Amino acid sequence: MTNPPAPTASTARTDLTAFIAGLPKAELHVHHVGSASPRIVAELAARHPDSPVPKDEEALAEFFTFRDFAHFIEVYISVVELIRDAEDVRLLTYEVARDMARQNIRYAELTVTPHTSVKRGIPDVAFMEAIEDARTAAERELGVVLRWCFDIPGELGLPAAEETARMACDLRPDGLVSFGLGGPEIGWPRPQFKPYFDRAIAAGLHSVPHAGETTGPGTVWDALRDLRAERIGHGTSAAEDPELLAHLAEHGIPLEVCPTSNVATKAVPSLDEHPIREMAAAGVKVTVNTDDPPMFSTDLNNEYAVAARLLGLDAAGVAALAKNAVDASSLDAPGRARLRGEIDGYLAAWRG
Numbered sequence: 001m002t003n004p005p006a007p008t009a010s011t012a013r014t015d016l017t018a019f020i021a022g023l024p025k026a027e028l029h030v031h032h033v034g035s036a037s038p039r040i041v042a043e044l045a046a047r048h049p050d051s052p053v054p055k056d057e058e059a060l061a062e063f064f065t066f067r068d069f070a071h072f073i074e075v076y077i078s079v080v081e082l083i084r085d086a087e088d089v090r091l092l093t094y095e096v097a098r099d100m101a102r103q104n105i106r107y108a109e110l111t112v113t114p115h116t117s118v119k120r121g122i123p124d125v126a127f128m129e130a131i132e133d134a135r136t137a138a139e140r141e142l143g144v145v146l147r148w149c150f151d152i153p154g155e156l157g158l159p160a161a162e163e164t165a166r167m168a169c170d171l172r173p174d175g176l177v178s179f180g181l182g183g184p185e186i187g188w189p190r191p192q193f194k195p196y197f198d199r200a201i202a203a204g205l206h207s208v209p210h211a212g213e214t215t216g217p218g219t220v221w222d223a224l225r226d227l228r229a230e231r232i233g234h235g236t237s238a239a240e241d242p243e244l245l246a247h248l249a250e251h252g253i254p255l256e257v258c259p260t261s262n263v264a265t266k267a268v269p270s271l272d273e274h275p276i277r278e279m280a281a282a283g284v285k286v287t288v289n290t291d292d293p294p295m296f297s298t299d300l301n302n303e304y305a306v307a308a309r310l311l312g313l314d315a316a317g318v319a320a321l322a323k324n325a326v327d328a329s330s331l332d333a334p335g336r337a338r339l340r341g342e343i344d345g346y347l348a349a350w351r352g
């Protein structure tokens with residue numbers, strides 16, 4: 001009888017890649033339009049032959065290869081321009097769920113910016129019906145549970161905030177669980193959005209703004225104090241402020257960390273310099289997410305692999321990371337228990 005070869009670093013990595021691929025996962029920071037993969041964009045472009053977006057998947061893959069932030073904006077706008085009617089919204093949403101199902105993502109809080117589509121002429125009620133129709137179909141047919149975070153496109157200022165709060169509170173689709181704030185941080189201080197968050201919170205929505213992605217930890221403090229944030233989108237610069245990290249840890253406020261996005265947008269210089277280690281070492285509940293996956297040439301499995309490498313995690317550590325996202329989610333208690341149980345079951349089966 002011969003002994004099996006000792007595992008090498010590369011076979012261990014291959015094993016962990018396979019473990020991550022099959023692991024049931026939840027995702028908390030991923031944008032609706034920003035999730036349109038080349039396959040989905042090809043389908044949308046086929047519905048609108050007058051669009052300048054390439055129609056075949058190969059050309060689209062090239063079009064989507066991330067070059068710099070200006071190119072990311074160009075791709076993002078070209079996808080926005082393909083979403084012209086409620087059927088486009090339904091198709092995009094359902095197909096995003098299909099891409100999630102392929103990665104064993106069981107639950108996702110998708111950040112939706114209804115103001116962008118409504119401003120472009122899609123009636124608000126039709127928009128809500130389209131995402132809800134896709135949500136119920138995705139759960140029934142693909143086994144992916146979707147929930148919505150409606151976010152304010154901050155660069156459009158207070159009128160956009162007013163419109164987003166109105167749609168969130170007055171139209172309130174069944175899948176809506178939270179209220180967010182995106183767009184540039186520099187020049188758009190968080191405190192001005194307080195009245196809209198107050199309204200959303202009074203309506204029972206969770207507060208989950210982006211903060212501290214491109215600005216210092218002061219913006220994260222603003223989001224906590226003025227917007228009563230329960231989770232922070234990115235929070236990258238929180239690592240510069242030990243007092244802030246201690247506050248996040250003590251109050252159980254999770255960070256939605258998106259490593260590849262942070263490097264692509266130059267929020268951090270490289271993956272190896274990402275502050276996820278400092279965040280985790282301070283006891284902050286870290287969750288791993290993609291932000292705008294096809295536009296940053298990534299997916300959730302890759303982000304888990306990146307986090308595993310940076311944090312030195314084995315399969316059990318990766319499973320714990322997946323459970324962080326479940327615990328930090330807006331799922332109800334039975335839903336959280338079920339998904340935690342699935343993760344535990346998968347880990348136990350993996351260990352054989």
Ligand SMILES: [Zn+2]
Pocket residue numbers: 029031182210233291
């Ligand atoms: Zn984001």
